[in-house]
Amino acid sequence: MVNVKTQKNKVFVTSPLLPDLDDVASQLKEIWAAKWITNMGEKHNLLESKLKDVLNVDNVCLFNNGTIALLTAIKALDIPIGSEVITTPFTFAATPHCITWNGLKPVFCDIEPDTMTIDANKIEALITPKTKLILGVHVYGFPCNVKKIDEIAKKYNLKVIYDAAHAFSTEIEGKGIGNFGDITMFSFHATKLFNTVEGGCLTFNNSDLYKKICNLRNFGIQNEECVSDIGINGKMNEIQAAIGLLNLNLFRDEQAKRKKIYDLYNSNISLIKGIRIPKMPSNTTNSYQYYPIIINDDYYTDRDDLYNRFKAINIMTRKYFYPACSDYACYKDNSKHYEVLDDIKHRVLCLPFYGSLPCEVTDKIIRGLNGKFE
Template sequence: MNNKPIYVTQPALPPLDEFIPYLQQIWDNKILTNCGPFHQQFEQALADYLGVKYVCLFANATLALVTALQALRISGEVITTPYSFVATAHSLKWNGIKPVFVDIDAKTCNLDPAAIEAAITPQTTAIMPVHVYGTPCDTEAIRKIAENYNLKVIYDAAHAFGCRYNNQSLCAFGDISVVSFHATKVFNTFEGGAIICQDAKTKAHIDHLKNFGFVDETTVVAAGINGKMSEVNAAFGLLQLKYIDSCIEKRKQISQYYRDNIKFIRGISLPDHQLPFTSNYSYFPVFVEADYALSRDELYEKFREQNVMVRRYFYPLITAFPMYRTAHTHRDDELPNARYISSRVLCLPLHPNLEQEEVEKVMAILSGFSKIQQTQKAL
């Protein structure tokens, strides 16, 4: 095998010749943005595919998170997770909201409902959980807490496109969910994102906010931003929908190969998903335990030496970054599960473009050190 890099993810792209007719339409009608025909078609197509009522397209998911908080008029403190991509917390900070970081469940890597409830104060206005790796949060427990304390729930569902739980889209839970169409995600539009909301009034408000607050040519009703998705991105998204199911199926096959082989490797464990759900197989995290031959970081370096670009999602914790070290009300020793998982996690390459020999190379490296360990133990 050649030693070309094996990336942890790589965007799935449709045949280029199939995209040309979409571009030709854009060139013909000269509509590049401002919620044009492809934008409107893509919103409806997404709503149909996901099985949700209201979709608001955005240029990216971070703008969508920032706008979601504005749309629900969130202020004060918001309880969220330290175990996520930093954009989750950045969206709060950009709105002048104090993030309160609480611990995660060690099995699912999602927010622990008991930790959420313990952190609620009179200043708490919302909960922002993350469906980490596309695994459902305990949505029922979170819903009950939110109702008891009159809190809003904004799900960061960046990883959850196509995931289903209790026979509905995982993006349908909470007051608002935000999904990402970044190039690293299961479904991409080059760059992009969307807000999924529950009613037409909220959608109309969000649509105003993402377009400078304009209602019509002369009426501005809010201090909005420019968060609109372009026609090129929307057209690309429409084409991508034709191929998303086959992409997820390929991811499933690779995930199953990993799972079938990892069960024989001592010292490597997997998340324990108790809840039955339909996955999109967006990531394949493993945890490097103490009885493996190498530490997590040593194994990370061994993979890199072999040009296998594994990633430590999510390390370090958000609370380790300087802008958040004093932003949370809980001490680091009150985040034991998050700290433990962050120090052990390693995400293996997983995307539809992976060749079988590349997947086998990943497993050979991972299992190879386990065999070395077993031999040393035998001696």
């Protein structure tokens, strides 16, 4: 077996976008001089306003991570405790956990085979008098069926939140993906295309929500003598914001590098029998967050064996999202089955995908996919 020589001898599914250290030092000097290191400082406010342009939205509220942002988004919609939220089981743990932490019940809906997002055609059958919210996830940057979900929400008077953790800068028909539904959450975690080390934001069209969300983000404190809401500490600090400002200058270049790898993977993998490459709908831009492949029955081996073979040569692919959230002990309901999810969760594999991925590694990955691991 030949080991790939990279950081710590392992190739991971992603590698964080890191600004130049000298630039970080300059930013830190400014922060030190200002002696203002958190609580909506200058850098925080600048990043918030720059993100409006990048995400093509009217309102941005920064957070210290995507999970607290999502938790706050649900809280801001004042949904009665005990209500049901229709969501996807094919997502990261944070999505259903934020529902549950708000005292609401996640009701899992099956996913579409192509985009792997919540199947909008299966939502109506799950609606009960207790349903108050639909929480869709633009998984891997593939867009939910926002049009159909909007129709359903209007018909049944439901709120809609989107988890766009994987869809930074994605546009649907030229419109920023953060404009759909009532509120959208973006994550700026280290693994994301654009990162602030940890971080995230909420975007929304209804400007009335801005005050409310800002208030919830800061413990519900209105002013020195008034705490009006049961808020949380969701504030992004100045150091996170500074990293964000620097990475904002870099992410388009990173995206362009990823596009080259995406094209290289596509042209080689499309020739391999038994692997399907899920396609981005033609009206949607790709965030280039992940490169998922689907292992079909006519491939020479199964997904788990392929994962293990790569692992044995220190290439760490990821089985996102296996297990599905509906398999977690805290959510498991043995009476429920999901036709598409229960199949696809055993087939998806995310390949290493980041701008600085060396050619010899992509070659090795492509050879591995062709069954050549020696």
